Amino acid sequence: MATKSVDQEFLEYLVKSIVDHPDDVKIERKVDEMGVLLDLRVNQEDMGMLIGRQGSTAKAIRTLLRIIGARNNARVNLKIEEPEGSTRPVRESPTSTPTSTRDMDQVVDDLRQL
Numbered sequence: 001m002a003t004k005s006v007d008q009e010f011l012e013y014l015v016k017s018i019v020d021h022p023d024d025v026k027i028e029r030k031v032d033e034m035g036v037l038l039d040l041r042v043n044q045e046d047m048g049m050l051i052g053r054q055g056s057t058a059k060a061i062r063t064l065l066r067i068i069g070a071r072n073n074a075r076v077n078l079k080i081e082e083p084e085g086s087t088r089p090v091r092e093s094p095t096s097t098p099t100s101t102r103d104m105d106q107v108v109d110d111l112r113q114l
Helices: 006-018 044-051 053-071 099-112
Strands: 026-032 035-041 076-080
Touching: 006 026, 006 035, 006 044, 006 053, 035 053, 044 053, 044 076, 053 076
Parallel strands: 035 076
Antiparallel strands: 026 035
16 A cells, blocks of 8 residues: 555544544545645535535635645645535525515515505
8 A cells, every 4th residue: 555645644634633424534646747636535424514614614624735735846636525425405596586686676666656
């Protein structure tokens, strides 16, 4: 088995410290002309903690990995794989009118009739 690189060891330590199921953390490291890609898989129940509110935790992890990469003259990117069987809520398309806007239009129409 090949030895782990500094960036992979750091990511493993960091993620295992965050999640509830550290034994399920799997990291694959790929190197090509674009740099280093770390492919991260975690338990389905840990995705929320890993991503954080509005992606803040994932963004912070990516920033730290870029710093580690810069110190080692490499461009390091993180790809977080969505676990099998996970369910994400369906988002409304950006072109659809949100319910609150439709309600507001109805209120404005009602006020015009007064």
